[in-house]
Each structure stands twice: as C-alpha cells, then as structure tokens.
Amino acid sequence: MQPVSILITNDDGYGAEGLKALEESLGALGTVWVVAPDREQSGQGHALTLNHPLRFHRRGPRHFVVQGTPTDCVYLGVHTILKAEDRPRLVVSGINRGYNLGDDITYSGTVSAAFEATLMSLPSFAISQEVGEASPVDFKAAARFARNLAEEILRRGMPPDTLLNVNVPRKEPGGVRVTRQGKRLYPGGVIERHDPKGRPYYWIGGQSADWEADPKSDFAALADGCISVTPLHLDLTNDKVMDQVKRWNLAL
Numbered sequence: 549m550q551p552v553s554i555l556i557t558n559d560d561g562y563g564a565e566g567l568k569a570l571e572e573s574l575g576a577l578g579t580v581w582v583v584a585p586d587r588e589q590s591g592q593g594h595a596l597t598l599n600h601p602l603r604f605h606r607r608g609p610r611h612f613v614v615q616g617t618p619t620d621c622v623y624l625g626v627h628t629i630l631k632a633e634d635r636p637r638l639v640v641s642g643i644n645r646g647y648n649l650g651d652d653i654t655y656s657g658t659v660s661a662a663f664e665a666t667l668m669s670l671p672s673f674a675i676s677q678e679v680g681e682a683s684p685v686d687f688k689a690a691a692r693f694a695r696n697l698a699e700e701i702l703r704r705g706m707p708p709d710t711l712l713n714v715n716v717p718r719k720e721p722g723g724v725r726v727t728r729q730g731k732r733l734y735p736g737g738v739i740e741r742h743d744p745k746g747r748p749y750y751w752i753g754g755q756s757a758d759w760e761a762d763p764k765s766d767f768a769a770l771a772d773g774c775i776s777v778t779p780l781h782l783d784l785t786n787d788k789v790m791d792q793v794k795r796w797n798l799a800l
C-alpha cells in the first residue's frame with residue numbers, strides 16, 4: 549500500500565511544541581507534511597490573506613512556514629506545496645496550546661484550519677490541549693489520542709461536510725466522550741489601561757468565563773476529565789427559526 553500523506557498545521561506557529569508532538573505521533577501512519585504559520589496566529593479565526601502576496605519558505609524536508617494564517621497554510625499546502633498528485637488523505641490542526649470549546653471555536657485559528665480542509669472535502673480534525681499553570685505543557689496524551697483517531701479516520705473515512713473538534717484535559721484523561729458544542733457565558737469584560745502618555749488602550753478578554761450547564765457539552769466532558777470529540781459541520785443555518793423569520797414582513 550502506498551504511504552498516505554498527512555498535512556498538519558496549527559495556529560501557535562511553526563516552532564510550537566504541540567505541532568512537534570503531533571508530527572511525531574502521526575509519523576507512524578504516513579508521510580507527514582508540516583505547513584505552519586511563521587508566527588503565532590491564535591484568534592485569527594478563518595481569516596484568509598487576500599490583500600497582500602503570500603510567501604512560504606522551506607525549512608527542511610516536508611517542512612514549510614507560511615507568512616500567513618492557518619487557513620492560508622491549508623490552502624497553500626494542499627494546492628501548491630503538496631500539489632495535486634499528492635493530495636493529503638488527512639489534515640490535522642494542533643496540538644493547540646489551550647482548549648477550543650463552545651463558541652470560542654469561531655475565533656480559533658486551529659479549528660478554522662480544519663474547517664478549511666473540510667471545505668476541500670478532506671477529512672480533518674482539530675486537537676487542543678487544556679493548559680494550566682504548569683509549564684512546559686504535556687502533550688503526550690493528546691498526541692497518543694491524535695494517532696488513534698487519525699488511524700480510525702484513515703480506516704473509516706469521515707462523514708461528508710464534517711470535522712472533529714477534539715479537546716484533551718490537562719490530567720491523564722479518564723475516557724473519551726462524543727459531545728455537543730457548549731455555550732460560554734462571557735462576562736464581556738474589557739480591561740482599560742493607560743500608556744505613559746496618558747492615552748487609553750484596551751485588552752479584550754482575560755477574565756475567566758463560565759459556561760451553560762449541559763452534561764452533553766464539550767465543557768462538561770473536560771470538567772469530568774474526559775477527552776471531548778465534537779463533530780462539527782459548516783452549515784450555520786438555524787433551521788429552528790426558519791419559519792419564524794419567514795413570517796416577518798420582509799418587504800422589498
């Protein structure tokens with residue numbers, strides 16, 4: 549059997565430990581191609597670079613850095629770097645430093661890279677590691693799970709228009725749960741500071757946010773010490789409110 553190509557990327561940047569751990573763990577399953585941003589791109593969501601030229605540089609055999617977003621990495625990786633004859637059988641994004649749960653996934657460069665692969669009809673998953681105060685972060689359990697999941701996807705294929713969002717707890721996982729995307733309750737805080745000239749500047753976020761109680765959610769799985777696997781799809785249509793909106797006066 550011809551070895552399969554696996555494309556990996558992340559949003560923490562090319563030098564990130566989680567990317568290395570992922571590369572090592574998937575190496576046993578096929579030929580791993582690393583195409584990652586040249587710097588941290590966390591929180592960039594599904595951004596695609598359209599208004600300035602994109603460049604990539606080879607850092608070693610099958611290792612490339614892109615001066616762009618995680619989505620750019622998947623796009624260039626599939627269309628240019630791997631080329632048509634070597635289409636990846638799987639795209640994996642991670643292992644992200646910090647989890648990607650609930651509504652946060654719309655901000656996540658890690659998850660968006662996997663979304664991009666799904667748009668290209670390539671099986672993909674995103675994997676993120678809960679971090680605490682301890683440093684360095686231990687990626688062992690996540691790397692092991694990534695390999696098992698990759699093997700399973702290569703064997704079974706992925707349901708169409710679907711990607712998996714995986715989150716791994718900080719402590720040794722007690723199990724694996726298939727979950728729903730949870731809902732965060734943001735305090736909505738903005739921290740205001742002043743620079744030495746007295747001008748205000750702002751930091752968004754930073755405060756810990758709670759989440760809606762839902763035992764089926766990704767948050768609950770992590771809270772119970774389990775790995776969370778959430779199947780996601782690209783269709784954001786809210787079917788439940790379709791009829792309600794149709795009853796509005798939508799006059800021209």
Ligand code: MN
Nearest residue numbers: 559560590644
């Ligand atoms: Mn990140």
